[in-house]
Amino acid sequence: MRPFDYERATDTAGAVATLTERPDAVFLAGGTNLVDHLKLGVAEPRLVVDINRLDLTEIDELDDEGLRIGAMVRNSDAAADPRIRRRYPMLSRALLSGASGQLRNAATMGGNLLQRTRCVYFQDTSTPCNKREPDSGCSAIGGYTRYHAILGASPECVATHPSDMAVALAALDATVVVLGAAGERRIPVAELHRLPGDHPEQDTVLDHGDLITALELPPPRPGRSTYRKIRDRASYAFALVSVAATVDVDTSGPTPVIREAAIALGGIAHKPWRARAAEAVLRGAEPNEETFLAAADAELEAAEPLEGNRFKVPMTRGAIATVLSELTGTDEPETTTEDTHE
Amino acid sequence: MAHSLHLTVDGQEHKLAVDPRTTLLDALRDRLGVMSAKKGCDHGQCGACTVLVDGRRLNSCLALALTHDGSEVTTSDGLAPAGELSTLHRTFLAQDAFQCGYCTPGQVCSAAGMLQEAAEDAPSVVTEDLEGPIELSDAEIRERMSGNLCRCGAYVNIVAAVSQAAEESR
Structure with a gap:
């Protein structure tokens, strides 16, 4: 490890000022991710600014039934918070499906968003990687791509964002509160992460020195929601693929109609993938398998799978349809709980 | 530059100076001679280094020691003060929940932290009702202990040991 x-x-302002002055510093x-990167040589800062004592550990009510979650709230504490469990079960489930109990006790809300890809080539400093070292090449293309992107990738980078939490936050229309050298600003989570394009080294739209201080959740949407994760181990x-979805069905007429739907996908792109094309198909349609598969197909039309991850296209299609069937009760007789985990 | 570090480990206070690169695990083993916490993968993937920091289970290999300046660290040894075995130590023995034993101190600390989390009704991803009380079924124990690998494959007996400890501490 480099010294x-x-x-x-x-204090937050001091932390931002320190980093802004020092391009070679990190928060x-x-x-759980950075210490590993220090060991692997993936990150080689000259100054580490430890923000663990910053007073960003509260979960507060917002005026409109929404919640503001401090950036240093631990993932386990957020997942267990009674308000989050009740109002945003999808977020609780997403948090609980990530990592292990020990890691969730350490990992923070802000840090989870800013964790980096687990692409094996990114983490192996002996192989070229455009994300780790711009213009060195991409070892994944033509290599091991089981965990890589099928949507929004570029010839420079096919890595995926590894977070479960961020997928739920994208579907919930959450916002990050960012403190930078020029003051505070708000960014929708769905717009925080970038697609790789020509600059895969930039994971997000944040500038060096920006500090995420909180996450804001809008009031819970009507309807039912859940988070479903498919992975190689239990x-x-x-x-491999994950789906965060909220669906609200109007059952007042002779045939049920989908009033509103929000879907985000994980494991398939460089960012939590908000499935707007699928949502557009669902809105105003009758909730049935045909609709759900058409919605999935609309989103996956642009998919460009790689040699090692072709399976992700049908897997994503099936996952979207299954989750929507469960949420709308079209897979079984009437269910009543808000959270359809099984 | 070395920084001063104050840790209480298994009830004993320590003051030392550490290079900022020192992980909590390396501070325990290499600097303080506390060998109960084990180094397995050193990347947060195996859980052998699990200790309780201010009562919560953490991977000590993925924490800089300086982050935990002033903290109280408990290892598996510290759960058996004066040689008196804890419930978990007894049930691990009773259920034959190990072969080589290398992962065991981490398993025991993880189980101790996990039982506390369950007692506080913290759900897991396999909990059916996110807002209900927690029943530590085998499926719950397996999910909650998934951050601790055992390459001997003693999992079946580890689940039995944790289950017995949960039962006894009810």
């Missing part, structure tokens, strides 16, 4: 200096931040939150593995 670095260590500072403990005592350290839960450390637990403690990153998603």
Whole structure:
């Protein structure tokens, strides 16, 4: 591990000022990703600014039934918060499906968003990787691509964003509160992460020195929601494909009609993938398998799978249809619970 | 530059100076001679290094020691003060929940932290009702212990040991 200096931040403005002055500095939150990168040589900062003592650990009510979650709230604490369990079960489930109990006790809400891809080539400094070292090449293309993107990739990078939490937040229309050198601003989670394009080294639209201070959740949407994750092991593995979905069905007329739907996909792109094309098909349609598959097909029309991940196209299609069937009760007789996990 | 670090480990206070690169695990093993916490993968994938920090289970290999300056660290050894075995130590023995034993201190600390989380009704991803009380079924135990690998494959007996400890501590 390359030597670095260590500072403990005592206030948010000071932390931002320190990083803004030092291009070679990084923030350290839960450390579950960064400490590993320090060991692997993927990150080689000269200064580590530890933000673990910053007062960003509260979960507060917003005026409209929404919630503001401090960036340093641990993933386990957010998942267990009674308000989040009741109002945003999809977020609780997404958090609980990530990593392990120990890791969730350390990982923070802000850090989870900013974790980096688990692409094996990105983490192996002996192989070329455009994300780790711009213009060095992409070892994944033509290599091992089981965990890689089928949507929105570029010839420079086919990596995926590994977070479960971020997928739920994208579907919930959550916002990140960011403190930067020029003050505070808000960014929708769905717009926080970038597609790789020509600059895969940039995961997000944040500037160096920007500090995520909180997440804001809008009031819970009507309807039912859930998070479904498909992975290679029953637990403690990153998603091959995941689906976060909320659906609201109007059952007042002679035939039920989908009033509103929000869907985000994980494990298939460089960012949590908000499935707007699928949502457009669902809105105003009758909830049935035909509709759900048409919605999935609309989203997957642009899919460009790689040699090692062709299976993700039918897997995503099936996952979207299955989750929607469960949420709308078209797979079984009437169900009543809001959260359809099984 | 070395920084001062204050840790209480298994009830004993320590003051030392560490390079910022020192992980909590390396501080315990290499600097303080506390060998109960084990180094398995050193990348947060196996759980052998699990300790309780201020009562919560953490992977000590993925934490800088300085982040936890002032904290109280409990290893599996610390769960058996004065040689008195804890419930989990007894049930791991009773259920034959290990072969080589290398992952066991991490398993025990993880189980201790997990039982506390369940007692506080924290759900897991396999919990049917997110807002209901927690029943520690075998499926719940397997999910909640999934951050601890056992390469001998003693999982079946680890689940039995944790289940017995949960039963006894009710």
